[in-house]
Amino acid sequence: MQLPTQPEILDSIDTTANTTTPWSNDMPKKMLHPHRKFDDEILNSSIADRVEFFTGQLVRHKVLDQAYQELMLKACNVGGVEFIQLAGPTGAGKSTVIERFTRDKLAEFEQLISQNPHDIPVIKTVCPAAVKRKVPWQSLLKNILKSGGHALADSGQFILEYPEGTSQKNISKVLMRDNDEQELFDLVSNYINARNVCYLIIDEAQHIIDACKSGTEAFSAMEVLKSLAANSGCIIVLCGTYRLLRFGDSSAQLGRRSEIVELGPYQRGSDEELIQFGDALDALLARYPIHFSSTIFEKVSEIHLACCGCIGILKDLLTKALHRTLVAGKSHVSYSSLMENSMHPRELRRVAKEIEMGKDYFSRVAMIEVEEILLGAKTSVKKKAAKGPVQRKPERDPVEPM
Numbered sequence: 129m130q131l132p133t134q135p136e137i138l139d140s141i142d143t144t145a146n147t148t149t150p151w152s153n154d155m156p157k158k159m160l161h162p163h164r165k166f167d168d169e170i171l172n173s174s175i176a177d178r179v180e181f182f183t184g185q186l187v188r189h190k191v192l193d194q195a196y197q198e199l200m201l202k203a204c205n206v207g208g209v210e211f212i213q214l215a216g217p218t219g220a221g222k223s224t225v226i227e228r229f230t231r232d233k234l235a236e237f238e239q240l241i242s243q244n245p246h247d248i249p250v251i252k253t254v255c256p257a258a259v260k261r262k263v264p265w266q267s268l269l270k271n272i273l274k275s276g277g278h279a280l281a282d283s284g285q286f287i288l289e290y291p292e293g294t295s296q297k298n299i300s301k302v303l304m305r306d307n308d309e310q311e312l313f314d315l316v317s318n319y320i321n322a323r324n325v326c327y328l329i330i331d332e333a334q335h336i337i338d339a340c341k342s343g344t345e346a347f348s349a350m351e352v353l354k355s356l357a358a359n360s361g362c363i364i365v366l367c368g369t370y371r372l373l374r375f376g377d378s379s380a381q382l383g384r385r386s387e388i389v390e391l392g393p394y395q396r397g398s399d400e401e402l403i404q405f406g407d408a409l410d411a412l413l414a415r416y417p418i419h420f421s422s423t424i425f426e427k428v429s430e431i432h433l434a435c436c437g438c439i440g441i442l443k444d445l446l447t448k449a450l451h452r453t454l455v456a457g458k459s460h461v462s463y464s465s466l467m468e469n470s471m472h473p474r475e476l477r478r479v480a481k482e483i484e485m486g487k488d489y490f491s492r493v494a495m496i497e498v499e500e501i502l503l504g505a506k507t508s509v510k511k512k513a514a515k516g517p518v519q520r521k522p523e524r525d526p527v528e529p530m
Contacts, residue, residue, distance in 0.1 A: 219440030
């Protein structure tokens with residue numbers, strides 16, 4: 129792995145650049161990062177404060193940047209786009225991308241919000257897990273209304289009385305009683321329209337498709353969301369694991385009205401992606417408020433395997449090792465103690481299977497299959513089978529002059 133130059137710092141998110149300066153083989157076994165991004169005060173603080181400090185650090189890395197840029201590019205109401213599906217394995221950084229997207233979009237709408245304090249351009253919420261294989265519409269719709277109120281509170285424009293549309297005062301009353309799905313749907317639809325919501329972001333959206341027992345139910349679920357988008361003109365961003373992509377099999381119309389953004393892991397077997405993974409590890413270690421063994425820099429491939437190439441899982445691994453090392457009263461994180469805190473192989477296998485699902489989705493269909501369906505026949509050319517053995521004529525082959 130290679131040492132970074134001074135990275136560009138953007139709030140709590142930063143980029144680590146590649147350089148040509150290698151790590152020295154004779155570096156001491158216990159070390160702090162030579163370009164650490166914290167002072168001695170952090171090292172002398174409490175265990176809770178040190179863990180909290182590291183937990184709050186976000187590093188901007190290659191696949192994260194690519195997914196974010198693609199999301200920003202596709203999040204335009206152009207060409208009939210109503211849905212964006214941000215899909216990837218657990219721990220790939222989807223929530224980080226969504227947080228950054230939300231923040232930057234709110235910055236874009238800052239002037240609009242100041243002129244229209246009742247507007248909520250971006251609502252970000254979470255879809256609850258399905259219970260008894262039933263789409264949790266009531267909980268999801270109520271979460272949308274709650275998140276809208278939180279967005280108003282965060283902007284300093286929380287006004288209970290709102291004469292031009294659904295008021296927060298009325299919504300508070302609605303949230304306190306049991307409602308049927310149609311009442312909540314109408315309320316949310318009016319709310320999104322009245323508050324001029326441009327982006328409705330639903331995290332953990334795979335829970336919707338998980339509750340669908342058939343393609344018909346999946347189609348119906350997407351029709352519910354589609355009507356929300358159509359009635360208000362907003363774009364719905366569905367964020368979830370690769371299971372989310374099963375929605376694409378339910379409707380050709382959905383495929384036409386949606387865009388897919390993949391936030392995958394750093395792939396195993398690619399030297400380039402392993403280097404990029406190492407850069408992300410290096411950026412995290414620059415914010416690691418404890419001494420650690422230099423052996424860690426020699427074990428990038430092993431650490432990559434221990435988190436399936438997902439930076440979110442890597443950060444969780446580093447966080448657990450940090451906390452447990454400090455609680456044990458030890459002075460540094462060794463490579464062995466780091467790996468002792470990795471996920472069980474059984475759980476890692478599930479993550480690997482999820483990654484395999486994503487690979488299968490993006491590679492299983494070729495354009496030749498589309499053409500075969502349109503033509504109604506196989507397009508590949510088949511050679512006629514020879515009826516008998518081929519006999520060569522007893523003459524010499526022509527010889528090209530040298």
